[in-house]
Amino acid sequence: MLDLLANATVAGLLLGGFYAAVTVGLSIAFGYLDIVNIAHPGFMMLGAFAAWFATDAWQLDPILAGTLFAPIFFVAGAALYRVYHVSFERRGDIGLRGLAFFFGVLFLAEVVLLLLFGADYRGLNLPYLETMITAGPVSVPLRMVLPFLVSLALFAALQWMFDHTFFGRAIKAVSQDPVALRLMAADPVRVKEVAFGIAIATASIAGALLITIAPVEPSMGRDYIGRIFAIVVLGGLGSLTGTLLAALALGVAESLTATLYGPSWSPAVAFGALLIALVVRPTGLLGR
Amino acid sequence: MTAPLLRVANLSKRFGGFVALNDVSLEVADGERLGVIGPNGAGKSTLVNCVAGLLRPDAGRVVFGDKDITALPAHRRARLGIARSFQLPRPFRSMTLEENLAISRDYAAREATDARALLSQLGLGAKVQSLPRDLTQIELRKLELARALAARPRLVIADEVMAGLSHGEVDEMMGVLLALNQGGITIMMIEHIMRAVMRFSQRIIVLDAGRKIADGAPVEIVRNEAVERAYLGA
Amino acid sequence: MLIGGYAATVAIANDYYFYAGYIVLQYVVLATAWNILGGYAGYVNFGSAGFYAVGAYTAAILCLALGAPLPVMILGGGLAAGVIGLAAGYLALRIKDVYFAIATLALAVVVQTIVDNWDYVGGTRGIYVLHPHHAIGFSNYPRLLFFTMLVLAVGSVVVARSVEHSRFGRGLAAIRDDEHAAESAGVPTLRLKLMAATLSGILMGAAGAPFPYFVSHLEPSSTFSLAVAVNAIAMPMIGGATSWAGPVIGALVLGGAQQIATVTISSVLNLLIVGLLLIGFVIFAPEGIVGLARRLLR
Numbered sequence: 001m002l003d004l005l006a007n008a009t010v011a012g013l014l015l016g017g018f019y020a021a022v023t024v025g026l027s028i029a030f031g032y033l034d035i036v037n038i039a040h041p042g043f044m045m046l047g048a049f050a051a052w053f054a055t056d057a058w059q060l061d062p063i064l065a066g067t068l069f070a071p072i073f074f075v076a077g078a079a080l081y082r083v084y085h086v087s088f089e090r091r092g093d094i095g096l097r098g099l100a101f102f103f104g105v106l107f108l109a110e111v112v113l114l115l116l117f118g119a120d121y122r123g124l125n126l127p128y129l130e131t132m133i134t135a136g137p138v139s140v141p142l143r144m145v146l147p148f149l150v151s152l153a154l155f156a157a158l159q160w161m162f163d164h165t166f167f168g169r170a171i172k173a174v175s176q177d178p179v180a181l182r183l184m185a186a187d188p189v190r191v192k193e194v195a196f197g198i199a200i201a202t203a204s205i206a207g208a209l210l211i212t213i214a215p216v217e218p219s220m221g222r223d224y225i226g227r228i229f230a231i232v233v234l235g236g237l238g239s240l241t242g243t244l245l246a247a248l249a250l251g252v253a254e255s256l257t258a259t260l261y262g263p264s265w266s267p268a269v270a271f272g273a274l275l276i277a278l279v280v281r282p283t284g285l286l287g288r
Numbered sequence: 289m290t291a292p293l294l295r296v297a298n299l300s301k302r303f304g305g306f307v308a309l310n311d312v313s314l315e316v317a318d319g320e321r322l323g324v325i326g327p328n329g330a331g332k333s334t335l336v337n338c339v340a341g342l343l344r345p346d347a348g349r350v351v352f353g354d355k356d357i358t359a360l361p362a363h364r365r366a367r368l369g370i371a372r373s374f375q376l377p378r379p380f381r382s383m384t385l386e387e388n389l390a391i392s393r394d395y396a397a398r399e400a401t402d403a404r405a406l407l408s409q410l411g412l413g414a415k416v417q418s419l420p421r422d423l424t425q426i427e428l429r430k431l432e433l434a435r436a437l438a439a440r441p442r443l444v445i446a447d448e449v450m451a452g453l454s455h456g457e458v459d460e461m462m463g464v465l466l467a468l469n470q471g472g473i474t475i476m477m478i479e480h481i482m483r484a485v486m487r488f489s490q491r492i493i494v495l496d497a498g499r500k501i502a503d504g505a506p507v508e509i510v511r512n513e514a515v516e517r518a519y520l521g522a
Numbered sequence: 523m524l525i526g527g528y529a530a531t532v533a534i535a536n537d538y539y540f541y542a543g544y545i546v547l548q549y550v551v552l553a554t555a556w557n558i559l560g561g562y563a564g565y566v567n568f569g570s571a572g573f574y575a576v577g578a579y580t581a582a583i584l585c586l587a588l589g590a591p592l593p594v595m596i597l598g599g600g601l602a603a604g605v606i607g608l609a610a611g612y613l614a615l616r617i618k619d620v621y622f623a624i625a626t627l628a629l630a631v632v633v634q635t636i637v638d639n640w641d642y643v644g645g646t647r648g649i650y651v652l653h654p655h656h657a658i659g660f661s662n663y664p665r666l667l668f669f670t671m672l673v674l675a676v677g678s679v680v681v682a683r684s685v686e687h688s689r690f691g692r693g694l695a696a697i698r699d700d701e702h703a704a705e706s707a708g709v710p711t712l713r714l715k716l717m718a719a720t721l722s723g724i725l726m727g728a729a730g731a732p733f734p735y736f737v738s739h740l741e742p743s744s745t746f747s748l749a750v751a752v753n754a755i756a757m758p759m760i761g762g763a764t765s766w767a768g769p770v771i772g773a774l775v776l777g778g779a780q781q782i783a784t785v786t787i788s789s790v791l792n793l794l795i796v797g798l799l800l801i802g803f804v805i806f807a808p809e810g811i812v813g814l815a816r817r818l819l820r
Contacts, residue, residue, distance in 0.1 A: 036620045087805040097804040099566050099623055100759050104801040107752055111794040219748065226631055229624045264646075268635035271628035278617050278625050342702055366708035374706075380699035382764065391696045394689050396708025439708055 003137040008259040009252055010138045016251020017148035018213060020244045022206040023228040023235075024158060025199040030229075031237040033192050033199075034175050035084065039102040040228060041221035042109030043073065043200050047207020048216045049113055052122050055211075062124060063150055066208020070201040077200025080105070081193045106221065113218035123215030147209035154205060158198075159240050171195045176238065223267060230274035291354065293318040293474050294339065294370075294443055299348035301334050308334040309345065310498040316443070316476060321469050323489030323506075324478045327518060330495040332478050333375065336447050339476075340372040341365040352443070366396040371441035373432035375448045375478075379420035385431060386416045389438035396439035403438055410434050410464060426457045433464065443474045450481050458484050486510070494518065527672040531665040540668040544736060546777035547671040548729050552750065553757035553769035554678045555725030560755070561763030562691060563718045564698030565614055566623040570726055570754035572630025575745040576603040577727030579643055582651045582734040592670065592732065599731030600724040606633070607723020611716035618701070634746045648741025651734035667732050678725045682766040685721070694718055695764075726754075749793065753777070756800040762810025771811050 022044055029037040047066055054065035088098040129143035162168035166184070170191045173181040181188055210216060231250055235242030250273060254266040292315040301309040309331045316322050326332050337343035339350055341362030349358045357365055371392070380388050389403035407416055410430045415423065423431060429449050436444055446465060450458045462484055469475050479485040485492065486506045494502040494509060496518035502509055509515055531540065552570060559565050567573075577599030584590040584598045606629070613625050638646050657666040685691045693714045696704035705711045734740045753776065761772025776796060783792035807814050 038624075083805070096560070096564060096566055096763070097759070097808055099620065100755060100804045101801060103568070103752075103755060104797050104804065107748075108794065108797040108801070110748070111790060111797055114790045115794065222748070223631075226624070226628045230628075233621075262639075264639050265635060268632050271631045271635075274628045275613075275625060275632070278621050278628075279613065340706060342705065361710075361712070362702075362705040363708045363710045366706060372706055374703065378700045378703040380696050380703065382695060382699055387692070391692060391704065391709060392707035395693060395710075435703075435707060 004259060005256070006136075006138050007140075008255045010140055011144065012252035012255025013248055014140060014144040014148040014251070015255055016248035017151040018144075018206075018209050019227060019231060019251050020247035021147065021151035021154055021202065021209055022224055023231040023243050023247055024155065024240065025202040025206070026228045027232050027235070027240060027243040028158075028171070028199040028202075029196055030232055031239070031243075032171050032175055033195055035081070035192075035196060036099060037102055037196075037199070038099065038225055038229075039105035039109065040199075040203060041224035042106040043077075043203035044207045044210060044224065045113055045216065045218060045221040046109055047073065047204040048211040049117055049122065049207070049218075050204070051208035052124065052211045052216070055124055055126075056122075062126075062208045062212050063146065063205070066205045069208075070204040073204040074197040074201040078193045078197035080200065081196035085189060085192070106225075110218050110221060117218065119217055119219070121215040121217045122211075124211060129212065143212055147212055150205065150209060154202065155240060155244055158202075162240065167191075167194070172238075226267075226274050227270040230270045230277060233274065234277045292316055293320075293353065294476075295349075295351040296335075296339065297349045297351070299335070299338055299345045299350070301331075301338060301343060301345050307498045309338065311348070312495070312498070312500050313348075314493055314500060314503065316474060318442075318474055319469070319472060320474055321465075321488060321490045322474075322476045323485040323492040324476060324495065325480075325482070325485055325492060325509075326495035329497075330518075331498040332495055333447070334498075335495065336372060336445050336478055340370055340445060363395065366392070366439055366441075369440070369442035370445070371396070371436035371439045371443070372445040373429070373436050373447055373449055375451070377420075377425075377428035377432050379423075379428060379431055379435075381420050384417050384419060385412060385423075385434070388420070388431060388435050392435050392439040396441075399440055401438050401440055406434050406437055411460075426453055426461070429453070429461065430464070437468070437473075441473065443476065444468065445476045445478065447478045448480060449477075450479060450484050462488055523676060524669075524672060527669055531660055531669055537662070537664060540664050542781040544664070544668045544671050546774065546781060547668070547675040548733075549753050549757060549773040549777040550675040550770055551671070551678045551725055551729035552754045553761070553773040554675075554682045554766065555722045555729065556754040557758040557763055557766070557769045558682055558685060558694075558725070559718045559722040561758050561765075561768065562686065562694040562698065563715060565715065565719070566755070567610070567626045567722070568623050568751065568755070569610075569626035569628075569630030569633075571746045571748075571750040572626075572633045573603045573606060573723050573726035574730035574733075574750050574754075575630075575637065575742070576606050576633060577730030578733040578740060578745050579637060580727070581731035582643065582649065582740050585651055585734065586649070592666075592735070595734075596670070596674070596728050596731040600728035603727020603730070604720045604724035607720040607726075608716060610723065611719030614715045614719060615712055630746065630751075634742055637742050637746075644741070646742055648739050650738060651740050652738055653735035663735070667736055670732055671729075674728055678728075679766060679770055681721070681725070682769075686766050690714065690717070752793070752796060752800075753780075756796055758810075760799055760803045760810055762812030764809070765812055768810050768812045775811070 026037060026040045029035040050069050051062040051065045054060040055062045131142040132139050133142060133145055162172060170181060170184055170186040174188050174191045231243060231246045235246030250270055254269045257269045258266045294316040296314045299309050299312045324332055338345045341360060349356060352368055352370060380391060385407055386403050389406060393401045393403060404416055407413055412427060412430055433449060450461055465475055477485060477488055489506055492506055492509045493500060494515050501514045501518060502512045556567060556570055559567055580602035581595035581599040584595050610626055610629060614622050617625060637643060643649050653663045657663045660666040693709045696709050697711050697714060701711055757772035757776050758769040760776060762768030780792050803810060
């Protein structure tokens, strides 16, 4: 029993690491830019299928493919922000219509994938991913460990950017400190455009991690909306560390639930946590 | 002396570690014109929100007429006769001016109010059917006031209705408020513009860092050393 | 209109029209219901499918466990979804805007997870709920269902319209425009939000209640469907969210087009069109078809 729980906990941490990679893009968009991008999981699914295709057709490594596609996602994200800015943000009309807009984008992503790939599961068949890594009583496959490590690297890179580059500081200032932004002589629209591009670019990598972990089908993205918002809210808006910790916590909670009660209950964990988080503490655990 | 219309007793409000109001007490007599001044962050807006009901104080009581309203939500206070304008105009954007007034008339007024007459009285008679987006700044301020008046209030809290207005517009707005007061409405004016507040108010209360530091006639306030220190930071 | 509808069930021979008509009318109810909370009060509900499913599953349970007749199923389905609506309303007291929208989505997933794991209603495999053989006054049961949905559609539009023109509706509009200003103007925002959320939930539940009979085999994946969730939002947004006519027009146009498209092109492609239309409208015609028509008439 203890071994089982230890395994479930470690699997949960690894899963949480992956969740963190999925969430970080939303954490940037929502936490720093005040853009409620509910379409983020849609971009992750596009990333997952792109990585699947590159692996299947060109024998690329999926994570390498996700990284190579990231610049394309960056451009798409920047373009999407332009549309959003001109259509909603500048008109001061974000609420209802901005939400409906991203809802439409999410929906489009799913439908486009359905048209291109159908509703069947697509998975990778890479033997090396099944290598088991064992430490004491715990044994986990590489396909879980690899995404976890990539996610940590992604977080480290982003954290470094936020703390040590001019641009990272500009992103932090863009929604919280307009005065500082003006002193930095940065154009807020431009800053947000690039930042949103980065946020979407992370979805390409998250998608590649997703396909590395398990087979995918187009409608899976929907399950992640609640999950990633739960993580962002629990972790606190505008805190990357908070996002990472909340993701790990949710991963463990889901994994333990799946082990103890069966996997069909695990979606309720994220959403239940989200409901509680929203009602009890809308500002998150570590947030501003 | 008659019982005060509004009595605020030992009101305190904290936001996290920041003390916005610290044991503030004050009274407003029926029919009085009271000015409330103080530097930025002195607690003026918090006071307004605690009286109007959008914030609950951590300690203290708010009594209106002979009723303790400390625990009442804002809409109940509006029905009892407390109306406020917002510092930044917050009109109902999708509604015409007349419809804007209809909301407070239908929900808060204790008697029928002629929205058109009220708008004309404030110089907005030609814009009854306009939408708020077609109004100028001063017109928006007037709409705020008109909407407050449509509730048939006994007390109007005018929260910086003059900020950003030109000299002439300030005089115009002050004329409107004086006329209202002559009609029997008690007015609590929260204001930055000293010239206006001094001329308008019969009595002035000064807040600084969440405390009431002075309470008296305008002439006394001008001569008050504590007030001078608060404003000049000396 | 109801008489015309009934006459059609007698006069038209092809059953297909009643299947298609049922779906379109169901969307009239759903879009109208969504709009009471979303369009009037400005609270976006992403979880429409959850409310719809609560109505459908409650009706199925009433039918299977108690042998309840269709009107009782509809009443029960409506009330159960109304309770969930009330719960969502309480959420709306604490959380606003985006958070509310996400919370409704979460609510729908929690409900689906419960249904997925509930053996009595068949879990993910679903359950058979067969309609009675005889339909008094109609030549077959699907026609009776069509007529039932027509009654619900007319009823919900009447409700929405009277809400819109009442003090209640104006209060909701004030909440949508500025909640604090509304509260300060004497609008009891809490009570109004609860009422709107409950009413919206009741109508969504009622829309879902006849669904078990309509499909015969009730299962989570078709009940908590993407089409319901998306259409409930897209139809009012495309039709125009501030008046009762918007969701009706949106549902008739979009729902009708979808029914034609499902026959002529693939159902996935028609969802693509819905998505594009939704995005197009929110960007270029934020007031919807109703707003466009008003602008043209001026």
